[in-house]
Amino acid sequence: MSFAGSLNAAQRATDIARIAAEELDVLVIGGGITGAGVALDAAMRGLRTGLVERRDLANGTSRWSSKLIHGGLRYLRQGQLGIAWESARERHILMTTTAPHLVHPLPFIAPLNSTLSPLGGALTEVGVRAGDVLRLASGTRRRQLPAPRRISALEAQRLVGGLRTDDLRGAVLFWDGQVEDDARLVIAVARTAASKGAAVATHCTALSTAAGRVQVRDEIGGTTFEVRARTVVNACGVWAGTIDRSVRLRPSKGAHVVVDARALLEPRAALITPVLGESARWVGATPTGDGRVIVGVTDDAFDGPIDDEPAVGAAEEDFLLDTLSLALQRSLTGADVLGRYAGFRPLLDTGGGSTADLSRSHSILESPDGTLLTVVGGKLTTYRRMAQDAVDRVVARHGGPRSGTASQPLIGACARGATTGVPARLVRRYGSEAEAVAGLAVHDRALLEPVFAGSPVLGVELLFGILHEGAMDIDDLLDRRVRLGVVPAERRRAEALATDLFGGLAA
Ligand SMILES: Cc1cc2nc3c(=O)[nH]c(=O)nc-3n(C[C@H](O)[C@H](O)[C@H](O)COP(=O)(O)OP(=O)(O)OC[C@H]3O[C@@H](n4cnc5c(N)ncnc54)[C@H](O)[C@@H]3O)c2cc1C
Structure with a gap:
């Protein structure tokens, strides 16, 4: 084929x-x-x-982003209308034409609790409503990104089970884009x-x-x-x-940690909570399709060596977990962390101010x-x-x-929806090619099995990565085609299969 x-x-x-x-x-x-x-x-x-x-x-x-396809809320808060508009417009193109298989709507909640003053809550609501005006202007329909609204504490807890409720006055619910995998x-x-x-x-x-x-x-x-x-x-x-x-350039480092979704009681929405003492910074917890939650992000000026795979420091991890925990029933600790990743923002040096500015x-x-x-x-x-x-x-x-x-639709672009008989993960990640990817298992049904017990990744994904997606070695395959490298313990369990597949194809 x-x-x-x-x-x-x-x-x-x-x-x-x-x-x-x-x-x-x-x-x-x-x-x-x-x-x-x-x-x-x-x-x-x-x-x-x-x-x-x-x-x-x-x-x-x-590959180290927060995996959000932003409509530009953050820029609205900073008064940068031009880039906010550009972001909303590009989000629309990605969600509707170029990559609707990879980019989907994600609900977010900003809890109205003791970390957010009534004024802060009101400003948040004004911000998301302004973002909704940009959504409308960029042509994105309500059925793609529903309207923001205030929700009750009960509704907020239904969306994010792990939310702390003792000081919860309700939440602001809004929608933005998420990419399956950057x-x-x-x-x-x-x-x-x-x-x-x-x-x-x-x-x-x-x-x-x-x-x-x-x-x-x-x-x-x-x-x-x-x-x-x-x-x-x-x-x-x-x-x-x-x-x-x-x-x-003035690079800024952004770190994330990855936790099991069960630590937040399987959230159905992303959660954002303000960084104490800063008016425009938030820490977010975004659920992914595979039972994980990504917690991020830091934004710190960095002038050391620029590695391809920067390490996440203990202070960065503590900052993320501590900030998010203010909104949770149970505080997250290092024991909840399955994986970590960080990247550098390529920001042009335009003078003073923090990198966040x-x-x-x-x-x-x-x-x-x-x-x-x-x-x-x-x-x-x-x-x-x-x-x-x-x-x-x-x-x-x-x-x-x-x-x-x-x-121009990208390869794989198709409207989201179930394809009969094809594993849901393949549809989420390969779109219109999912059926053909599954078809690579025609001579070896075992390739439709997880690469190790409990893994969401299927053997056919590895094979497809080598045959059609340019993976030249096991790092390309495990770290950039199927992303097992984000949780090192899981990566190690798939290395033997990846090596065998490369060996088998070379033979
Ligand atoms: C922590 C973090 C979170 C982010 N979250 C989001 C988000 O949620 N949403 C969003 O829209 N944006 C986000 N961003 C921004 C976004 O990720 C970046 O702006 C974007 O990925 C930059 O892409 P790039 O192609 O310019 O750079 P890169 O992805 O870094 O690509 C540069 C490439 O050049 C290659 N290269 C370098 N030197 C050479 C050479 N000599 N020869 C050949 N190749 C070379 C490198 O190997 C690399 O692959 C985030 C950024 C960070 C750091």
Whole structure:
């Protein structure tokens, strides 16, 4: 069976040969959401497009997000109307056209309790109502994102069973978007780009770039080759300064912990609670499809080395658990934590203030000779718009049609709904491809079993990751295709199967 935009070892070899031989219109450096988005936009405009990524798709910040597709509430609070509008608009496009299989509505509650003064509660309600005006203006229907409203303490506790009720006056209920898995969104964008003709070369590091000539090292083959491109797009996120030394970033670290949903009595809504002493910061607990809750997020200036997999410190973990526990019947402790992850926000250095105050809008910086564009900042939510703006700059110089990405469904896009006989997890994660993914078990029914007892991940997901989603090694597979790496103990239990599958396919 063939899959559009299939990525695998053979396709990678073809793509490397192509970008080494052909002069490209656009070479994108970086395979996060920004780079994948730029590659898709450029390929759809008929530009000869390549992408190089030093490790794997979604290797960087793009897999460490809070997995929210924000309608811009936070920016409304900060008075940044432009970016709030852009976020609401992009959320609409993702939920209705480009990725309705991966992005779904999520109810949130802000409890009105002793941590939130009556004035704070009233302001929260005003904020979510303003967010609802943006929803309306961006065209998102009420059946996709219902209206915000005040709810009783009883209703709030029905949504989040673990909520503390002794000081609860009620709650504000509102809706926003959640992405099933941020790394899967990147993979869907990259595969869609490949289906439109982009060459996608992972495990290829850009070593240097000058006047449209980029030296690239194939990290698997060990060779170094040159790629020539009329425009090079630096989409290296928090590492953008390594490609263009003039780019000045002020990274901020954001940490999350992952707990079992049973610790919050299986919440059906996300819970947000204010950080004491700060007017615009919250800690949230968002339930995921697999019985987990993600608790986050911190926002602290960081000037140390930028790792791909930053550790979460004890102080960060305590801050998250302590803040959330103020709203819970039972305080969470380290014993409740199954996994931890952190990432760095690629924020442009625009001077003083805390990193929480730095703008989340994106910027496009152009080298004096116009051959190097750096796209930086922004959000997962607004990736499509960032990409469109970047490729608009390319076509302004060299010519080309308008962006078509707003109406281009990503691979797998389909309305959510049950597909008879296909495991629900596959439908949530693979959308219209779910049936075909399940079909990979036709000769080995065991592949429809969990990768270990009690795991939500099925064997076919590993096989599909290798055959069609560009996983080149077990890290790609376990950490970025099925995300078992977030809970290290679970990852270890799946390593043998992943190794066997790679071995079996190579034999
Ligand atoms: C903690 C946290 C929570 C967040 N939560 C949300 C959220 O809920 N919703 C939302 O909309 N946004 C969120 N964001 C923001 C969002 O995640 C980022 O803005 C976005 O992922 C940045 O993507 P990127 O592609 O620009 O960078 P990255 O994802 O970091 O991609 C850059 C890529 O470049 C590659 N690279 C680096 N150097 C080279 C080289 N020399 N050659 C080749 N490749 C190279 C890296 O390996 C990496 O894969 C969050 C951010 C953080 C940190």
